[in-house]
Structures are given as structure tokens and as C-alpha cells.
Amino acid sequence: MAVAAAACLALLPAAQATSTPQPEPEVYSVPDTDSRSRTEINRTGALVLSVDEAGVATVEATPEQAEKLRAAGLKPRQQETVAAALARINAGPDAGVRDFPPQDQGFHNFDEMKAELDKAVADHGGIAAKSSVGKSFEGREIPLLKISDNVAQDEDEPEVLFNCNQHAREHLTTEMCLRIVNRFTDGYANDPAIKEIVDSREIWVVPVTNPDGSIYDVQSGQYRGWRKNRQNTGTDTNRNWDYKWGCCGGSSGNPSAETYRGTAPFSAPEAGALARWVDSRVVGGRQQIRAHIDWHTYSELVLWPFGYTYDGATTGMTQQEYDRFVRVGREMAQTNGYTPQQSSDLYITDGSTTDWMWGKHKIFSFTFEMFPSSGGIDGFYPDDEVIGRETTRNDAAVDILLREAGV
Template structure:
């Protein structure tokens, strides 16, 4: 069975067809919360990257991966298909029931746009926007809020720039932090807000912060996917929603233009949680952010030199490439790969995450990190934040009490990347 699983994974990689033909896709209607009869499972036996890619490519929703075990959401047909090729699956719960339990039971009101009771310290889109505007007002010489474009449903994709001469485009390295590409990963928005608060509130009292702000231009985009994030909490009840809100949803982190759909690391089925969209940058959110990054080429030189895209969960520091198992590939020399490794490992020593190349987890294509590096030579990482393992859906919805601890945990990591950007 082991050989058969690996062969299937390799075939998917070679043909780009994935395992969607092996596992029947869930039949989903546009804009529904969840597909019926979906279970949450622990998949055992996914011990290497080819096997994990086979699981991810089957159309299941991968929640987390640790120590050879993957936690996934799967339909009965998908679960049967994985068992048929030799994986062991243990069901740990029902998707809807687990979401309802984590949300505290019944929703408050279908019209309420807020987090479930007990999680009010997380920021809604309106609260996030107000926080950014208040920061720009309170620190007018340091912070300026703009927009890189609009989401599918018309929400502004807010960007805040932090610099000692914020009104001037200085000849300094720019570092971009993006959060909330995946809707249900709300802790990441709090991470971006932590960066904003720390480098503005701390400027006058912390010499290390002042030095970084004086020598860098810090760019923070706290929600790349505001439509999906708002939908995920609508009615005061979590929905486990990952994608944007365009039709049945596109996975923004499979929609970027480099090696889009190339290598079995995304799905062509609109019902899949890793649906890559009909074409690269078909999602207005990824198109807007990529256009902004493209616009930072000034005088033939890309001003953004480093980037972190924050996700949850598994406590990992990941670097390109995701589309290939190889450490080096066209566009990345051995020296460049070694720099990714060295900086990534230094970062991981500061926050206790596990450092690895993205494809060591499983193959992905059309990801933001691969595009940032291949298109612009930006030193681009993904952080998979707290928790290390989630016990199912709870990994995406840690209690709001952990926000201060788990965002501050990355202070030194953020500083390390800012220094490396020089």
C-alpha cells in the first residue's frame, strides 16, 4: 500500500491532475456554510511529503499536520478513497457539531457581525479598520493608512505604512507583512495588529524599535481576505470557512501567478478547499495585493525586500519553493536557498516554531511565497502560528486569551526579518 500511495502522489505531481479523480469532490452549492456529512478525521501513515501531498490532493480540507498525522475534514466519499489507497482514518468528530460547540451553541443573531461570545477580543473588519485609523491619527508622523484595492464584495484591503518619514517614499528597504489570506485564521489579523501597535506605540520609548522604524519602511496588510473572514463569524457562529467569497470560493493561497496549477498542489474543482480559481489572479484580493507589490518596483528595483505571510496553525516557519520537492530550482540558486534556510532557522530559534521548506510539508502551487520570490526576489516566508496541534477545528479558533502571548511570541522573529531585509 505504501508504494501505491507514493506512486499515486507522483503521478498527480507529474500530470497536475491531483487526486480529484480518485476522491469524489463534495457537491456544494454556492455560498453555503459547509457540505453535508463532513467529518473531522486524523489521517495516519502520511509519513513523508509524497504521502502528505497525496492526502492534500484528494480534495480534503487539511486542518493541520504534525508528526506523520494529518487532521482533515472529509466527506464520506473522500474518507473512503483515502482508506482505499491504504491510509488509516480515525474520525474525531462531526464538522458542524464541532463548530457549533466551539461557537458556544446557538448563534446570537443572523444579522450580528461579531465573534462568538467569549472571543470578543478578536477584531472584526470594522474594528480592525478603526484600529488602523486610530493608529494613523495618534501617530500621524509615523503611520499612514491606504488601500491596495477592494475585495470581491467591495471591502477595502487596508494597508498601513510605518516609517519615520511616512509621507516620503524613502530609499530604505521595505518589509511587507500580510495576514488572513485564509478566512478562518483570525489569530493572524491580531498578529498584524500587534506589529502595527508595537512599532508605533513603542517608537518613542524603545531604541531598538526606533532604529528599525528609522531604517525600514514597514508595510502591514492585516486582512487579505476580509469577505471570507466576515462570513466566517457572521451571526456570531464560526463556520470553518477558508476561501474568499467569489462563487463557491477561491483559495487565495493557490491563486498566485507563479507555477499556478502546475504540480498537483491545488485543485481545479470549485468545491475543493484548495480550489485555485479559473486562472491565476482571478481572485480580486490576490490581484490587488500582487499589483501593489508590482508597483513597488521603483527605478527598476523592487523596494520590498522581505515578507511574512501569517497563517494558522502548526507552529512552522516555511520558505519557498512549495511547488517542488527540490531545495533549488530555476530561479533559486544554492546560495539563495541557503540564505532562506539560515534566516528561517534563526527566526525559528526565536519563536520555537519548526523551520522547513514549504514542500517538506506537502506540495502547494500558486502560493504567495513562491510568487514573491520568483517574481521579485523577495525573501518571503509563511508563519503557521499557534497552536502546534489543534485537535480538529479548534486549532483555528484558539480562545482570545492567547492573543497577547502568541502574537508577542513573534516579536523577535519579526525583528530578525526586518534586520535581514537590509
């Protein structure tokens, strides 16, 4: 049924580019989906939030988009409005804090994140240095931390990049990047395994790739469910990269859509800044960054390129290269219990960070979707009590990628 529904959805008119506000979105469950029908769900302007083992997708959609799904033979079942979901998540005492809600103060806001980076540099100045990849739409610096044994030097060592919080409401990922920072700085003096990695690699960490959106999502003291950057109606920075931008129905041209790809490749300053910085790591004609993880929430997945096509070995990806992605992706997933798969097995995306990293620079690039494994809007806002458990859960996978950077 899912494939037939996908074929029907493909015949529906594409959403027209408009800045007219959409009706209030709601959360729906859609049974019997596969990667192709989920791709077509997204093409209506809706957004697949998660998928369970039975193929039931949780979808954020307007009533109009839900009607398109019904017309195509799918069976969306309304669960609650996004507003009601946020009200439920935000329920609790208002302590007057204009930050994360009082019950989730364990998360680091943007200023607290910067303070953590400053502390790492102050405590471990011989191996940690802070800089910036560039500025956001609202003019904020996007912090970058380098970790290496001779941190002030540009050594001829494999480099690895970790970036987090590209989608504003995915705050657990910032904690993941801070875990990487603190683990490889605090552990350097006493953990021989960590010392060996730091002495043989240059590690780069961007804890908040979308500072404006991340700040906006929590600055009222309650969660807003915001995903995009803060440029006009917002651009999905993970659909704004110039490799296969807008090629394949894996993003939207509608400015109101959650997967709006922007007016042009790198029209979102945040995506452009990070891309230019990665371009700058081409030294002597060779890209120094050898491996990369773009951290997201949620669904507990390890994803590899390409997202724009269902093909594995294809233009820009030999069978040997694809087999390596599968092998390492599965090895990492064995350590954290995530599901390993090609990005397009979830649904088609185009203009994505991971596709660009590999497609342009041959950087061994993965997307990790963190805890929880499924859910609705609440999946973006887990309790702060899970931070330690869910970030340390990825330690071994991080180590594997750092190892592979030297291959």
C-alpha cells in the same frame, strides 16, 4: 507505508471541475504520513489541517474522499463531522452579537481592525499612514498601513511587507498584524531599538487580506469554518497567484474544494490586488520590498519557498539563496519554538503567495503558521486569551526579518 500509499493515490482519477456541493465534510486522523502522502491526500480534494511529530495528519475530508484514502492504503479514522466540531466550538451563551462569539470578543472584527489602524494614524501621524491595496470581490477596500519615520515620502530604504488573514477562518493572524502595527507605532517614542528599525525601514502591513471571507466567517455570531474568498463557491486566494499556478498538483480545479485555485491566475480580486500593489513597488527597475511574511494558522511552522517542488536549489533558487532561507528560517524558529522547513516538506502547494514573492520578485518571503501546533477545526479558533501571548511570541522573529531586509 506513506510513500507507497502516495504512489497509489497518484493513480486515482483527478477530481473533475464541478460546482456540485460535496457531502458534509468530516475530520479524520491519518497515521503514518509524510510530505508526499500528505500531498496526495490534498489531491483527492481533502485538506491536511495539521501534522504531529509522529506523522499523524488531521484531515478535513468528505466520506467519499476518505474512501479514496482507504483505497490507497491509508487508514483515516473519523473523529467528528465539521458541523459537530463547529457546534462544539460555538457552544455558549448567545448574547445577540453578530460578530465573534461572545466568548471571543477579544478578537477584532473587520470594522474594529480598521478602527485600530485609524487610531494608529491619529496617534502617530508622523510615522503611520493608511491606504489600500485594492478591493475585494464584494467591493471592500483592503486596508494597508505604512510605518516609517518620513511616512509621506517614498524613501530609498528597504521595505518589508506583512500580510494576514488570507484564509478567512485564520483570525489570530489579524491580531498578529495589529501587534506589529501597535508595537512599531506605540513603541517608537520610547524604545530605541524600535526607533532604529522604523527610521531605517518602510514597513507595510495588510491585517486582513480576505475581508469578505473573514466577515462571513463570524457575521452570524458563530464560527462557520470558512476558508476561501466569497467569489461564487469561493477561491483559495493562496493558490491563485500566477507563479507556477496549477502546475504541480498542489491545488484543486474543483470549485468545491478548499484549495480551489480559481479559473485563472489572479481570478480572485484579493490576490490580484495585492500582487498589483507589490508590482507597483518596483521603482527604477528594482523591487523595493526586500522581505515578507504571509501569516497563517495553524501548526507552528516557519516555511520558505518553494512549495511547488520538493527540490531546494532549483530553477529560480541558487544553493546560496536556499542556504540563506534555511539559515534565517531556523534563526527565526529558535525565537518562537516553531518548526522550520521548506514549504513542500508539509505538502506540495502551487500558485502560492510566498512562491510568487520569491519567484517573480526575489522578495525574501516566508509563511508563518501560528498557534496551535496541532488540532482539528478547533485549531482555527483558539480562545481570545491567547492573543497577547501568541502574537508577542513572534516579536523577535519579526525583528530578524526586518534586519535581513537590509542585507
